[in-house]
Structures are given as structure tokens and as C-alpha cells.
Amino acid sequence: MAEDGAKDEPAGPKPAGVGIPAEGFKPSAIVLQEMPSTLLSAGYHLRFLNAWRRHFKGQAELAVIPVVRWLCGRISSDDPHVAQAATDALQAIGLGQPATRGRHSLRDLESVTGIRRETLRRSELLLEAEGWVSRSASGVLTESARLSEWLQSPAKHEQMRDFRWTADRLRELLARPADDIGVPLALALGAMRACRTDELPAAFPRPVAEVPAHFVPAALVHLHGYNVRHLLQLAPFFSGDIVQAILLGEIGHRNVAAVIRNDEKSEDHPPMGLRVSLPDESVEANRRRASNAYSLALALDVPYETIRRKLTLLCRGGRLTRDGNGLYWVNPAVAEEFLEFNRVRRADMLATAGAIDALAGSGGQATRPSSQLA
16 A cells, blocks of 8 residues: 655646545445445455556556456366356356357457457557467467466465455455444455555465365356456446556545544554544544555556546546645545445455355355346
């Protein structure tokens, strides 16, 4: 996460905010109730998006093309669990059996991703040059050895554990009474702090039931299918700019900690008894709960000018506010804007985790993910 906003920001033009609401940060009861589960799922999503961003030259959205190609290649697998998982994953995003193995037309990909064909064509050339896709003698693009190795690497096995850990914690939270908003948030906040890594820190507990080795390929197909679905649903909110989404998550995590009452006043080792409550003072009054453009650029390893431009767009869209000290705050209405989106994504996460857990159990019978894409 970005360090606190006390760092000096380089001089230069400042993006305009939309003004801090005079009434301060006052989330609705339903937002407060769902905050723990939102934090948990957002932590996983930020981790995988940042992992994709680092591998694809800062553009996580570029990963969709080769991962979809890889899923297409799994349809003809001799392993029926892999073939079924790939078929379900592609159908969930609106793609059926490709006419040519591993190949959907650019028109098909355009309809699913919302990316123009010419942009897709340029992206595929870039991906081919980087070794993420390969071209056969007949000119058909398919997954490359580099891509297959990455998607099945030990880091992805750890990402699957991260995913299942997150889903397990979500189940625990959702099992609580609807009127009980006092929940343990220490693990949620800790997981959010790890959002720029490929995996959770080793100190975090893992699911007890490991996926048997012969079912791991199918489980990874479920995982990568979920990741593609999430990115495709998220991208339209930000006109395809995933870095804006990551920035909103980074800043939101810093801000939201101000509505968590921590009686022990320890950020490094928060108590298990953290409870959601309205703050005694407005969030904007606590400068340690915000970030400036410079600290965000350092944290994400993105050029300062790029970060500043994207923060300006988020401010103009009403999602962020920049105060007189150059610190950024998520506007409360954002939580309401993404309320239904977060619910849909959580349901998909639990269904996908259920499919993987079924493989980890016995018999390899898994629930198919439902399509949530329009």
C-alpha cells in the first residue's frame, strides 16, 4: 500500500478535486455491514491485478487476450475436468467452442472484451513479440510455452491458495447475523496490505484441504477463468483503464481504515476484535489515512505524471477528492456505486471457490460458474 500522505509531492500543476463533502465520510448502514467482505474480496482482486500488471508492461488488461487463448486450448484436453472447466469458463464470458483450436476471431474477442478490433490486433502483435502468444505455420495465434508455464507456475498455485483463503473468510463473514456489523477485520486489513504481491504473506493460514495433484490443472482453469471474468466486468467502470481501478482500491484502503475503531492503536498488529463504527472525527481530518500522487507513484512503480493524470480523471468523475494538502480521498458515493458489482463478484468468487473445493474433496464434481456478463 502507499505510505501515508505526509511525503512532499513534487511541484507542478495540481489536479482539481470536486470538493470534500462538508458532512465528512458517512457510509450507509448497508455499506458498513458489507465493508469486511468488500475489503477481503478487494484484497485478492488487487493482488492478482497487480501481478498481471507487472507481467504485462503495466497493462493488466493485456493479459485477457492470451489467457482466453489458453482457455480455448484447454477445451480439447484429454482430462475431462480440464475440458469442462475451460468450456464453462469461456461460456461464462460469452464464448463457445472456437471454430479453430485455440482461436476465436477478433470480432468474437471484441464483443466479449469491448476492445476495438484494431486495438486487439495491435495488442496481439505486442504479445507475440513478448512471447505471450505463438503463431503457427498457418498463422493461427495460440498460447505460448511462456504463457502456459506462467499460468501453471508455483506462484499461480499460491494464488489459488490465496483465492480459496479469501473465499473461506467470506463464507465466515456471510454466516454472521445480518445485523451484526461488529466483525474481526484484522486479517482483512492485513490481506489488503499485501495487495501488490503475487501471494499472501506466509503467516496467513491456508485452506486445510489441498487440491490433489491430478485435479490441480482443472482447478487452475477455474481460477484463471474467474480472474478473466473479474477484469472484464471491472474494466467498463473505468473505460478499460485498470490502473484507475487499482488506484481507487489503494486509496480506498487507506481511507477506510479511518472508520475502523482500533482500541489498541496498533497498525502493525491489529487486534482480532476490530469493529466497524463511524469515526469520532471526519476521515479527512486524519492525514495518515490518505495518499498523495507521489507516494502512490512510488508504491505502484508507475511514473508520477501518469499517476497524476489518472487521479485527475478519477477526481473529474467524482470518485476522488483532492484536498488542499494534495491528499486524495474516495468519495462516499463510490461505495454505493459499486455495491451491486461487489455482490455479484463475491457470488462468483464463492461459486468458483466451491468448484475448486469440490475438486479438493472427492470425485472431482464441480459446480459450473454462472455467466454474469451482459
